[in-house]
Amino acid sequence: MSLYDIIFYLFALLVLVSAFITVTSKNIVHSAFSLMFTLFGVAGIYVLLGADFLGVVQLLVYVGGILILMIFGVMMTNEITNVDIKTGTTQVVPAIIGVGLFAGALTSMMLRTGWNSQPSENMDTTTYAIGKLLLTEYVLIFELLGMLLLVALIGAASVARKEKE
Amino acid sequence: MNYENLYSSLSLIQPEITISVFLLLIVVADLIFDKNKALIPFLALAGLIIASVQVILQVTNTGYAFPFSDVYLSRKGMVTVDAFGAFFKLIIIISSFILVYFSYVSDEIKKSEKNLGEYYALIFGMILGMFFLSSASDLILIYVALELLSLSSYVLAGFSKLRTRNSEASLKYLIYGATSSGLMLFGISIFYGLSGTTNLYEINTFLASHQINHLTLSFASILIFAGIGYKISSVPFHFWTPDVYEGAPISITAYLSVASKAAGFALLVRFIKSAFVTSDDSLGYWEILSVFDWHSLLILVSILTMTLGNLTALWQNNIKRMLAYSSIAHAGYMLLGVAVLSNQGLVAVLIYFFFYLFMNLGAFFIVMLIANKTGSEEIDDYNGLGYTSPFLGVALTLFMVALIGLPPTAGFIGKLYLFIALVDAQMITVAIIALLNTVIALYYYIRVLKHMFLTKSTVETQTVSVIRPNIIFIIFMLAPVLIFGVYFGPVVDFAKRCVQILGL
Numbered sequence: 001m002s003l004y005d006i007i008f009y010l011f012a013l014l015v016l017v018s019a020f021i022t023v024t025s026k027n028i029v030h031s032a033f034s035l036m037f038t039l040f041g042v043a044g045i046y047v048l049l050g051a052d053f054l055g056v057v058q059l060l061v062y063v064g065g066i067l068i069l070m071i072f073g074v075m076m077t078n079e080i081t082n083v084d085i086k087t088g089t090t091q092v093v094p095a096i097i098g099v100g101l102f103a104g105a106l107t108s109m110m111l112r113t114g115w116n117s118q119p120s121e122n123m124d125t126t127t128y129a130i131g132k133l134l135l136t137e138y139v140l141i142f143e144l145l146g147m148l149l150l151v152a153l154i155g156a157a158s159v160a161r162k163e164k165e
Numbered sequence: 166m167n168y169e170n171l172y173s174s175l176s177l178i179q180p181e182i183t184i185s186v187f188l189l190l191i192v193v194a195d196l197i198f199d200k201n202k203a204l205i206p207f208l209a210l211a212g213l214i215i216a217s218v219q220v221i222l223q224v225t226n227t228g229y230a231f232p233f234s235d236v237y238l239s240r241k242g243m244v245t246v247d248a249f250g251a252f253f254k255l256i257i258i259i260s261s262f263i264l265v266y267f268s269y270v271s272d273e274i275k276k277s278e279k280n281l282g283e284y285y286a287l288i289f290g291m292i293l294g295m296f297f298l299s300s301a302s303d304l305i306l307i308y309v310a311l312e313l314l315s316l317s318s319y320v321l322a323g324f325s326k327l328r329t330r331n332s333e334a335s336l337k338y339l340i341y342g343a344t345s346s347g348l349m350l351f352g353i354s355i356f357y358g359l360s361g362t363t364n365l366y367e368i369n370t371f372l373a374s375h376q377i378n379h380l381t382l383s384f385a386s387i388l389i390f391a392g393i394g395y396k397i398s399s400v401p402f403h404f405w406t407p408d409v410y411e412g413a414p415i416s417i418t419a420y421l422s423v424a425s426k427a428a429g430f431a432l433l434v435r436f437i438k439s440a441f442v443t444s445d446d447s448l449g450y451w452e453i454l455s456v457f458d459w460h461s462l463l464i465l466v467s468i469l470t471m472t473l474g475n476l477t478a479l480w481q482n483n484i485k486r487m488l489a490y491s492s493i494a495h496a497g498y499m500l501l502g503v504a505v506l507s508n509q510g511l512v513a514v515l516i517y518f519f520f521y522l523f524m525n526l527g528a529f530f531i532v533m534l535i536a537n538k539t540g541s542e543e544i545d546d547y548n549g550l551g552y553t554s555p556f557l558g559v560a561l562t563l564f565m566v567a568l569i570g571l572p573p574t575a576g577f578i579g580k581l582y583l584f585i586a587l588v589d590a591q592m593i594t595v596a597i598i599a600l601l602n603t604v605i606a607l608y609y610y611i612r613v614l615k616h617m618f619l620t621k622s623t624v625e626t627q628t629v630s631v632i633r634p635n636i637i638f639i640i641f642m643l644a645p646v647l648i649f650g651v652y653f654g655p656v657v658d659f660a661k662r663c664v665q666i667l668g669l
Contacts, residue, residue, distance in 0.1 A: 105384060109355075113381040116361040140174075140231050140243060141305055144297065147185055148313045151290035154192070155320035158283045159335075162326075 008048055015041035032071050039063050053127045174230035177246045180219040180254060181296050187212030188289035195282025202281040209265055209285045216292075217258045223251040227667055229302075233364065241366040243303040245435070245667050250300035252515055252663035253431035256522055257295050260424045263526050264288065266638060267416040272537045273325045274416060284324060288420075290317035295428035302439055304353045304363040307432065311349070311392060314428060315342045318421060322413040334412025341395065341405040349392025355385035365439035372454050373443060379456055386457045389436070390466075396429030397496045400469040407481075410489035415536065418485060419529035422492040423522050430518065434503055434511065438666050442506075449508030450590075463504035468598055471497025475605040484532050485542050487609060488525070491568060494606060495521055501599060502583050505590045508664045513586040515660035517579035520649060524567040524576055527642035531561045538629040544613055549622025551614075554629040558617050560639050565610040567646045570603055575649040582657070 018037035025031045039062040046055035089095070134142045175182065187208065194208055229242035268274045274284065294314030301307045319342060323335025357363055359381065360371040372382075394402040410418045437459055442451040453459060474494030481487040499521075502514035534557060535550065536542050551558030567576035580603065587596040631639070649656055 109378075109381045109384055113359070113378040114376075115358050118361075137231070137233055138305070139171075140178075141309055144293075144306070144309050144313065147188070147290065147293060148309060148316065150188075150192075151287065151313060151317050154283055154286050154290075155316055158280065158287070158320050158324065161280070 004048070008045065011041045011044040011048065014038075015045070028074055029071070032067065032074060035070075036063055036067050039067065050126070052125055053130050170232060173228070174232075174242070174244075177223075177226075177228050177230040178244060180216045180223070181293060183212060183216045183219060184289055184293045184296060187216075188286055188293065191282060191286045191289060195286070202278055205281050205285050206265055206269055209289070210262070212289070213258060213261050213265070217255070217262075220251055220254045220258055223254070224248045224663065229667070241302065241364065243306050243364070244297070244300050245302040245439070246300055247665060247667035248663040249435070249666045250431060252660070253299040253427050253518075254296055256427045256518060257292060257299070257424045260420060260427075260522055260526060261288070261292055263530075263642075264416055264420045264424075267419060267526075267530060267533065270537075270635065271414065271416045271533055273327070273414040276327060277325050280324075284321070287317040287321050287324075290314075291321070291420075291425070295424060298428040299431035300435075301432070302365045302435065304356060304365070307436075308346075308350060308353060311346060311396070311432075314396075314425065315346060318417075318425060321417045322409050322421075324417065325414050328412075330412035331414070332412075334409045337405050337412075338409045341402075345391050345395035345402055348388045352385045352388025352390075352392070355381060355388070359385070365436065368440045369443070369454075372441070372456050377456060383457050386459075387462070390433075390462070393429050393433045393436070394466065397426050397433070397500070398493050399466050399496055399500060400473050400493070403470070403473070403493050406493055407477075407486045407489040410492075411483055411485045411542075415485065415529060415533040418489075419526050419533075422488070422525055422529070426492070426496060427518060427522075430499060430503070430514065434514070435666060437503070437506075445508060451506045451508075453506060460504060460506055463500055463506075464592075464595055467497045467500035467504055468595065469497075470494070470500060471599065471602045475602050475609075478609045479605070481609070482544050483542050484544050484547070484613065487544070487613075488528060488532070491606065491609070492525065494602065495525070495568075497602075498580070498583060498599060501595060502586060504595075505586050505592065507586070507590060509589060510586045511664045512657070512660045513579075513582040515663060516582050516653075516656060519656055519660070520567070520575040520579040520646070523642055523645045524564050524574070527639065527646065528561065528564040528568065530639065530642065531557055531564065534631065534635060535629055539627050544616055547613060547616040548620040549617070550629070551617035552622045553627065554631070556631055556636065556639075557629055560643060561617070562614055563643055563646060565614060567650075569607050569610050573647070573650045575646045575653065578650060578653045578656075 015038050018034040018041065021034035022031050022038060025034065039058065043055045043058040043063065046052075046058055190212070191205060191208055194205060195202070198204055223246055225248075227247045230244040230246060232242040268284070274281075277284075291314055294310045294312075294317065297306060297310035298314065301310055319335055319339045322338045323331045325331055353363070356368060359377060360368045360375075362368060362371065391402060395405075398406040410422065413421070437453075438451065441454050441457065441459065443454060444452045446452060471494045474490045474492075474497055478487050478490035478494065481490060495517075499514050499517055502510045502517065504510070505513075532542065535547070535554075539546055551562075563574065567574035570576040570580035584596050584599070587593075587599070
């Protein structure tokens, strides 16, 4: 096991454990904080895979933006920390069977498939290449994402408004 | 990509550009005319008219837009503009026209007239997403367009907030939607991991020339089907349908049941045809790669979908829920047409969809008029309505007869072509199951008619008077249902023209 592998497993462990706490914790602040570690761990795996831009974006947007916003939201909402969140489980047996089958299929698939892989070259920064691709070959996707964000903005405003009789 | 390419690509996606421009115009107009929103529906209409002309031109003006640069040899692009896509875009445009009138009449939308700008902006967002879904040939574009469509429709499903059911519908739609688009994204990532490309044509070339683990590929295909199946509400991804259809404003329910399904079917057919089919044989049957058994999957799903849809519709007392299950069942019939995997089956699907558009929207329109007046969507409240409001009663009867698929309505022609395609493809057992399903469907459609005509009207039965523009509109919806039931040649010819999918 090389150093690379060890770092990968450390990050993977971080992601799994904190994700588990996120869904099982009864305190919403604890959940939010452990979600931060989950997202951080994913960012670490991105960097480890040579996707430096993606790692930075993950940190900036998810850890830096969305999560801080969420924690602020929790802190500024009165009483929300006192509310017990329902984290009980129902339908345990069907869930275990379903998830077990799914996980089994996934694992056997991951191990058996000959993935289309390419030898890694000298790792270069990806930011330049991504920027270039986004404005040439994927310019349509880029523009469409702009429309998607606009629609999301309008939608969010529409969801947030209060209906006056 | 050089500029020459860019210009020719842009000229191929004119309808999409028009829709985007008008989306922005609606947002701006909403800000400028803060007090008076009467202009916005007309702005939307103008956008739709221009886009419809451009879509009609696409039937003959075909090609690939946004091709990859010369690293790849195939030079087939992200967007494939062809007659097949144009047909579905036409269906989407027609139902959008109808939706604008629907919203103009609907009481639910009138109550939140201040927010009309948001409403139409979101609808144009939906249209944009659906247009790209009908002609996307790249997995990334498919995903982005699907998200655009879904995001807009989540908000629209909860648009009028006067009832708690609205928010419930919106939230349920969001949760199911997020799950299924997550599954689809996972499937896309597996496809990319296997083939190293997201372009459907290159995936096709890759699958044909390389040895691939079939288990993995089947898994990925099923995951992608989960995303599409959610849009067309096929079993087992249909659970959201009745709740969302019941809770959403009727205009949006009607739109979801036609336009968003059309986009889903266009995507399904193009995905199978572009990524898995190598060529058509002389009879029009598709030579499909043996890597994944689409035939069996589609037959299984469609039989489950129509049987479950029809059997559950029997127990519904809310007419919107009943129409929701009936729309699930109709999706099942149309999936059978896809399952034939031939041009003949595809023609049947196109014809069926064209007729389904008018009969389903017509039925929803009358349900909305009655709900506007009585405030109820329960079938029990339809007692005696046939006597107090004969015009609506007769019109709803005709739409129901068409939905059952009885002559002389267009619904019969749709089913006829479907069954002929099934029998020609030697799928006799499946055809018989579909036929039995039609018999079950007879019961719950007729039940509404029984309430309207065979139950005597009581003092409480209200008279639903119809103003003249609505009468004209209903006649306009009835005309295709009745005329195409007898004189269906032009539609069949047009559908035959439109089965050509570019890319083989």
